[in-house]
Amino acid sequence: MTRAHPWSRYVAIGDSFTEGIGDPEPSVPGGYRGWADRVAEVLGSTTDDFAYANLAVRGRLLQQIIDEQTDAALDLKPDLISVSAGGNDIIRPGTDPDEVASRLEGLVERLSSQGATVVLFTGPDIGATPVLGRIRGKVAVYNENVHAIALRNDAVVADMWALRELADSRMWAPDRLHFSPLGHHTIARMVLASLAVDNDLLEYTVPPVAARRWREARREDVSWAREYLVPWVLRRVRHQSSGDGRSAKRPDAVSVVYREAARPRDDA
Known part of the structure; x- marks a missing residue:
């Protein structure tokens, strides 16, 4: 090779x-x-x-x-x-x-x-x-x-x-x-x-994002803050981390399999 x-x-x-x-x-x-x-x-x-x-x-x-x-x-x-x-x-x-x-x-x-x-x-x-x-x-x-x-x-x-x-x-x-x-x-x-x-x-490449109405964008922001931002802030206040108790996912150096056939998604 x-x-x-x-x-x-x-x-x-x-x-x-x-x-x-x-x-x-x-x-x-x-x-x-x-x-x-x-x-x-x-x-x-x-x-x-x-x-x-x-x-x-x-x-x-x-x-x-x-x-x-x-x-x-x-x-x-x-x-x-x-x-x-x-x-x-x-x-x-x-x-x-x-x-x-x-x-x-x-x-x-x-x-x-x-x-x-x-x-x-x-x-x-x-x-x-x-x-x-x-x-x-x-x-x-x-x-x-x-x-x-x-x-x-x-x-x-x-x-x-x-x-x-x-x-x-x-x-x-x-x-x-x-x-x-x-x-x-x-x-x-x-x-x-x-x-x-x-x-x-x-x-x-993905098509352009459709423009959102102001009210829709604000509703999404409020939902995001409730689901993600507030828990993130609370972890900081409590000196907690999302990684507490976790270890490395690949701690040893090993071979990897080429997987590019799995195309990225654009639905995130």
């Missing part, structure tokens, strides 16, 4: 974004597929000895990722590591994006210490997102730090802020905090492009 890229062992670390929340798939470990699984499937399709592990756990803050996932990731001897971390810190009131970025850089230095290629993520542009749109400036500052960290450490940036397709509401899960199957598919395409890896993941 022709090797289309230089990597043979990929480890993903992070939080719910990397775990794949929003992209349910009962047949895969953990019950969620996500962009990282999709990327691993493509990378493994051209490399016989390719192996993949995903240590991400939903709800994890940056320090938890540093403390719980870094050593485990390095023990697997990867030559490719993706890390998306800090988002759960940034959305919390009172956090300093520069301070969070400083800790992220220490993590990147450790992850690259064995010569692995490190992929970092900017946060998406959440300016049009209810509630979270208020911290758009913090996300932008954090993103600038991510670009600077990547430059200093020879890391690859997967730039979600520049991925304008994510402005489409169908890219997001019903909770408006995580991505839908369509969103994860779109992000996987972007990550592979950032790695300069050719692939056959199709750009999935």
Whole structure:
């Protein structure tokens, strides 16, 4: 088999974004597929000895990722590591994006210490997102730090802020905090492009969203706040996490099966 890229062992670390929340798939470990699984499937399709592990756990803050996932990731001897971390810190009131970025850089230095290629993520542009749109400036500052960290450490940036397709509401899960199957598919395409890896993941186009009446939009916002926002706020007040008691869905580096025949859905 022709090797289309230089990597043979990929480890993903992070939080719910990397775990794949929003992209349910009962047949895969953990019950969620996500962009990282999709990327691993493509990378493994051209490399016989390719192996993949995903240590991400939903709800994890940056320090938890540093403390719980870094050593485990390095023990697997990867030559490719993706890390998306800090988002759960940034959305919390009172956090300093520069301070969070400083800790992220220490993590990147450790992850690259064995010569692995490190992929970092900017946060998406959440300016049009209810509630979270208020911290758009913090996300932008954090993103600038991510670009600077990547430059200093020879890391690859997967730039979600520049991925304008994510402005489409169908890219997001019903909770408006995580991505839908369509969103994860779109992000996987972007990550592979950032790695300069050719692939056959199709750009999935959907017709324009029909304009909603103001009253309908407000009813949806109220329903969303009741079902998703209030429980999220209560967990923060109680210092609880959706990831409490959970462990990594793919703790060992193993081969993966290419599954792209399962097309992303646009009904999220």
